Amino acid sequence: MFLGSFIKYNINGIEIHLNTIVSTWIVMAIILFFGVLYRISVLKALKELKSYPYRSEVLIPKPISIQNIFEMIIEAINNINHSVLGARIADRYMILLVSYFIFILFSNLFGYIPPILKYEGQSLLVPPTSDLSTTLALTVVSVVSYNLIAVRETGLKNWLEHFIFPIPYMFKISKEKFTILIGIILLPLFFLLNIVDIFARTLSLSLRLFANIFSEHLMVEKFVGQIVESSAVFIKIFLYLLTFFVMFLGLAASIIQALIFEVLSAIYISLYLPHEESH
Numbered sequence: 001m002f003l004g005s006f007i008k009y010n011i012n013g014i015e016i017h018l019n020t021i022v023s024t025w026i027v028m029a030i031i032l033f034f035g036v037l038y039r040i041s042v043l044k045a046l047k048e049l050k051s052y053p054y055r056s057e058v059l060i061p062k063p064i065s066i067q068n069i070f071e072m073i074i075e076a077i078n079n080i081n082h083s084v085l086g087a088r089i090a091d092r093y094m095i096l097l098v099s100y101f102i103f104i105l106f107s108n109l110f111g112y113i114p115p116i117l118k119y120e121g122q123s124l125l126v127p128p129t130s131d132l133s134t135t136l137a138l139t140v141v142s143v144v145s146y147n148l149i150a151v152r153e154t155g156l157k158n159w160l161e162h163f164i165f166p167i168p169y170m171f172k173i174s175k176e177k178f179t180i181l182i183g184i185i186l187l188p189l190f191f192l193l194n195i196v197d198i199f200a201r202t203l204s205l206s207l208r209l210f211a212n213i214f215s216e217h218l219m220v221e222k223f224v225g226q227i228v229e230s231s232a233v234f235i236k237i238f239l240y241l242l243t244f245f246v247m248f249l250g251l252a253a254s255i256i257q258a259l260i261f262e263v264l265s266a267i268y269i270s271l272y273l274p275h276e277e278s279h
Contacts, residue, residue, distance in 0.1 A: 006131065007122050019124045020131040022117075027106050027128060034066055041067040074098050077262060084266045089153065089273065096145060101262040104129060104138070104209065108254030111217045112247070129257075130214040135206040142265045143202055150272035162272055163194045205264060212257050216250035 007018040045067075077098050081090035090097075107128040115123030128134045151159045161168045167183045167190055223243040230236050 006126070007120055007124070017131055017133065018119065019122065019126050020128055020134060022124045023110055023126050024107070024128040024134065026125070027103070027110055031102060031106055034070070037066045038070045041065065073102065077101050077259075080259075080263060081266050084263065085270050085273070089269070090266075093149060093269070097262055097266055100138070100142065100265055101258050104258040104261055105255060107134070108213050108258060109251075111213065111220075111250070111254075127213050127217055129209055130217045132206065132210045132214075135210040136202075138209070138261070139202050139206040142205060142261075142268070143198060146265060146269045146272070149269050154272055154274070159272065164191050165194065166190070201264075201268060205261060209257050209261055212253050213250075216246065216253060219246050220250070 006020060009016045009018060074094070078090060078094050081094065081097055084090070085093075109127075110125065111127035111130065113125050115125055117124040129138075147159070150162070164187055167187050170179055170183045173179075220243060223239050223246065227236055227239045227243070230239065
């Protein structure tokens with residue numbers, strides 16, 4: 001059962017959260033809109049440069065512009081990924097990893113939009129990441145992705161060996177019968193531990209993101225409700241200040257949680273890579 005106050009429908013035994021779905025599609029539409037603006041800005045600069053080859057300054061965006069903001073985000077995230085994965089792997093999977101950050105950041109910030117759209121007395125605009133179903137879905141995508149990347153980058157044999165680590169290394173170090181016997185006995189245990197490790201990462205990624213965004217969103221809702229109900233001016237002022245303080249912390253948490261999810265996804269990829277690939 002999912003936590004939170006959602007507009008729920010049951011379709012063939014599957015619980016659907018209407019406001020989460022609506023908010024997710026709006027977030028995707030917003031990202032697409034800004035992405036189109038970014039593309040137009042880049043193409044415009046390239047077109048001007050083609051017409052006037054000596055005007056290289058057109059490639060430098062304005063300090064505050066869609067192009068500049070997106071490029072700063074991408075460059076900052078990719079620099080972090082370079083330190084975790086190395087330049088080759090980080091550049092190859094930059095689109096996937098940066099997409100995690102951008103989608104989660106926009107979803108987290110969506111909670112600051114006033115509830116202007118309502119249905120059955122509840123807001124249709126909620127941060128998608130305040131719904132555990134969304135964070136679980138994101139985590140499943142991350143887990144499946146880094147396993148597929150591991151197969152592509154290291155091969156199926158090395159990926160399978162990762163699930164019984166460190167047994168293969170025991171066999172490579174020593175070929176003695178005792179070592180082989182111990183390895184065979186411990187193999188099921190290490191296989192189970194590595195499977196549990198994957199489930200633990202899944203729960204950790206999803207619950208960390210969900211808990212932070214859901215709690216901040218819930219606290220702001222409660223404070224706003226108390227402001228509306230309270231008649232004392234002093235209490236209203238105090239609650240206003242407290243609400244702004246919580247929202248400021250929530251804004252910082254929105255950025256940090258998006259970054260944590262992206263960086264952990266990159267780290268999980270690096271765990272499968274040879275030491276010379278990851279840093």
